[in-house]
Amino acid sequence: MAESTSLPFVPSRGGAVALRWLLFAVLALFALFYLMPLFVMITTSLKSLDEIRTGSLVALPESVTFEAWTTAWSSACSGIQCEGLRPYFWNSVALTVPAVALSTLLGAVNGYIIAQWRFRGANLIFSLMLFGCFIPFQVVLLPMARTLGFIGVAGTIPGLILVHVIYGIGFTTLFFRNYYVTIPVELVKAAKVDGAGFFRIFWSIFMPLSLPILMVTVIWQFTQIWNDFLFGVSFSQAGTQPVTVALNNIVNSTTGVKEYNVNMAAAIIAAFPTLFVYAVAGKYFIRGLTAGSVKG
Amino acid sequence: MEAMLEIRHLDKNYGATEILKDVNVSAEPGDFLVLVGPSGCGKSTLLNCIAGLESISGGSMHIGGRDMTHVSPKDRNIAMVFQSYALYPTMSVAGNITFGMKVRGVDAATRARKLQDVARQLQIEQLLDRRPSQLSGGQRQRVAMGRALVRDPQLFLFDEPLSNLDAKLRVEMRLEIKRLHHNLGATMVYVTHDQIEAMTLATKIVVLKDGVVQQTGSPAEIYRRPANLFVADFMGSPAMNLIPARASREGSSTSLQIEQADGAPVVLTDIGNGDLPEDVILGLRPEDIVEAGFRSGHHVHDVACRIDMVEPAGADTFVVFRLGGRQVTARLQSDTTARQGSTLDLAFDLDRASYFSPDTGERLN
Numbered sequence: 224m225a226e227s228t229s230l231p232f233v234p235s236r237g238g239a240v241a242l243r244w245l246l247f248a249v250l251a252l253f254a255l256f257y258l259m260p261l262f263v264m265i266t267t268s269l270k271s272l273d274e275i276r277t278g279s280l281v282a283l284p285e286s287v288t289f290e291a292w293t294t295a296w297s298s299a300c301s302g303i304q305c306e307g308l309r310p311y312f313w314n315s316v317a318l319t320v321p322a323v324a325l326s327t328l329l330g331a332v333n334g335y336i337i338a339q340w341r342f343r344g345a346n347l348i349f350s351l352m353l354f355g356c357f358i359p360f361q362v363v364l365l366p367m368a369r370t371l372g373f374i375g376v377a378g379t380i381p382g383l384i385l386v387h388v389i390y391g392i393g394f395t396t397l398f399f400r401n402y403y404v405t406i407p408v409e410l411v412k413a414a415k416v417d418g419a420g421f422f423r424i425f426w427s428i429f430m431p432l433s434l435p436i437l438m439v440t441v442i443w444q445f446t447q448i449w450n451d452f453l454f455g456v457s458f459s460q461a462g463t464q465p466v467t468v469a470l471n472n473i474v475n476s477t478t479g480v481k482e483y484n485v486n487m488a489a490a491i492i493a494a495f496p497t498l499f500v501y502a503v504a505g506k507y508f509i510r511g512l513t514a515g516s517v518k519g
Numbered sequence: 520m521e522a523m524l525e526i527r528h529l530d531k532n533y534g535a536t537e538i539l540k541d542v543n544v545s546a547e548p549g550d551f552l553v554l555v556g557p558s559g560c561g562k563s564t565l566l567n568c569i570a571g572l573e574s575i576s577g578g579s580m581h582i583g584g585r586d587m588t589h590v591s592p593k594d595r596n597i598a599m600v601f602q603s604y605a606l607y608p609t610m611s612v613a614g615n616i617t618f619g620m621k622v623r624g625v626d627a628a629t630r631a632r633k634l635q636d637v638a639r640q641l642q643i644e645q646l647l648d649r650r651p652s653q654l655s656g657g658q659r660q661r662v663a664m665g666r667a668l669v670r671d672p673q674l675f676l677f678d679e680p681l682s683n684l685d686a687k688l689r690v691e692m693r694l695e696i697k698r699l700h701h702n703l704g705a706t707m708v709y710v711t712h713d714q715i716e717a718m719t720l721a722t723k724i725v726v727l728k729d730g731v732v733q734q735t736g737s738p739a740e741i742y743r744r745p746a747n748l749f750v751a752d753f754m755g756s757p758a759m760n761l762i763p764a765r766a767s768r769e770g771s772s773t774s775l776q777i778e779q780a781d782g783a784p785v786v787l788t789d790i791g792n793g794d795l796p797e798d799v800i801l802g803l804r805p806e807d808i809v810e811a812g813f814r815s816g817h818h819v820h821d822v823a824c825r826i827d828m829v830e831p832a833g834a835d836t837f838v839v840f841r842l843g844g845r846q847v848t849a850r851l852q853s854d855t856t857a858r859q860g861s862t863l864d865l866a867f868d869l870d871r872a873s874y875f876s877p878d879t880g881e882r883l884n
């Protein structure tokens with residue numbers, strides 16, 4: 224016992240358990256606090272308008288109804304059109320999937336070149352791309368609008384894809400470059416001696432190594448592009464708007480009574496895909512961000 | 520016989536920095552050519568130039584009689600083993616070994632047959648399905664060699680392949696590479712900073728320093744007749760003793776006077792080498808200074824030396840003493856009676872002596 228008294232603080236066994244439970248309680252409290260808005264959104268979306276008016280904000284619905292969800296999906300009005308989020312949701316899918324795929328692929332190739340095929344000025348180009356990550360998007364709205372008009376894709380989904388690919392390349396290149404720079408250059412040398420060319424080395428050796436960073440990039444790009452509002456509202460027109468813009472229109476343009484349940488359901492629908500992607504690929508996200516050298 | 524590798528007047532610069540200067544190297548078919556030198560001497564760069572992984576700034580390179588100066592690595596008919604092994608991490612051992620053939624469009628049946636041949640040769644048959652991360656260092660080394668062997672190239676290139684292995688494994692693999700060279704009769708170029716590896720493996724050694732070839736020759740030539748002070752000091756362990764001396768001509772022979780810190784200078788007479796300048800550096804290998812009575816002949820001189828240090832090394836015992844202001848090491852038999860602080864008669868065998876100019880460092884005899 225003499226030994227243990229010399230230590231500054233040794234909680235008894237019971238004390239350690241109590242401390243642990245206190246920790247859990249505090250963490251749970253924070254988690255609950257953080258989940259509160261989601262809780263309110265979900266419960267509100269399942270209530271009828273009457274119940275929302277009369278009941279408490281945090282109360283559970285007395286009778287669950289999915290009416291607000293079907294309205295939000297297929298018949299909510301934004302301005303004069305009452306077709307719900309559905310067409311805009313598919314606009315977002317048609318826009319996000321190719322934009323994510325293209326920007327990720329280009330970032331991978333860029334990163335591969337900058338990290339493994341060093342050439343004169345490689346660092347300068349990388350610095351410029353990095354700089355591109357920090358340009359405020361508001362600055363480029365006008366020039367971009369002119370450019371899109373000039374090449375004839377203004378107000379179209381391909382135009383939006385182009386915008387997102389261009390502004391995604393900076394980040395995707397950064398991710399892939401930092402990942403590939405940890406791979407020993409001798410790997411490329413060995414493959415060259417084996418007779419493989421630039422793309423063969425990329426596909427056969429680097430791509431199979433890239434799953435973690437691929438996941439990071441896909442999640443990042445998907446979240447950015449799906450959630451984008453500024454480009455969506457600036458470079459789309461009636462019929463090509465992404466879901467974020469449609470959500471705003473539905474929530475802001477209702478005349479008369481605010482349909483909170485419909486708005487909540489619409490917001491959840493609009494946010495669902497990013498949640499889904501993170502849930503499916505999230506474990507790779509952490510792993511990819513911390514993954515480093517590849518031991519040959 | 521036509522040279523398998525012929526490098527003429529090769530220069531390599533990075534911007535204004537000269538990495539290699541006027542390098543001339545050749546290897547006959549079946550040669551084991553070792554490029555050796557301290558780190559930063561340009562030996563790995565030279566190997567990369569031979570592989571075509573680095574472009575060269577001047578000169579020419581022929582492999583198998585063909586001009587390869589501007590040919591890309593894949594068309595040089597070479598195979599290379601890297602220091603870090605550079606195995607493809609996501610491929611199995613079999614995938615690693617057959618990747619080159621797959622890239623070149625070799626059919627599956629041939630690939631499988633060659634894979635089995637090489638796996639048997641290197642005794643890695645049981646490892647073929649594993650990933651590189653599941654292998655030990657020695658096993659990775661074997662797989663890297665297998666990847667080179669399966670290609671059956673004109674020229675094998677090795678870039679310090681053993682330096683990541685522990686001492687025991689290194690000696691084992693060294694022997695194995697030597698056996699491989701013997702069995703295949705292939706031409707190999709091997710880079711190392713380890714002069715023992717160079718001596719044991721090579722049929723021909725090229726010693727490099729600061730991008731300049733210092734000497735080219737057989738291991739025996741390099742060891743017995745180093746071309747300058749750098750080679751003398753670099754090759755051999757313990758290093759060659761380099762003792763400043765004053766030479767004076769006496770008929771056809773030379774009298775060498777070596778200063779001692781205490782007492783009269785030591786005078787040795789070399790019955791050859793009558794044309795030395797006044798200031799020389801006498802180079803003697805530790806094994807050419809033995810205990811008096813163990814070697815005889817006209818060239819042998821006994822000198823009484825005060826022993827500073829005794830280092831038993833098992834098979835031999837090394838003793839260290841001071842002569843001409845330098846530490847001098849002699850290699851004695853293991854049961855020598857030499858003790859620290861005692862005085863011992865040592866026999867200097869001047870038949871094996873090298874002489875160098877203290878100013879230029881070049882060999883004089």
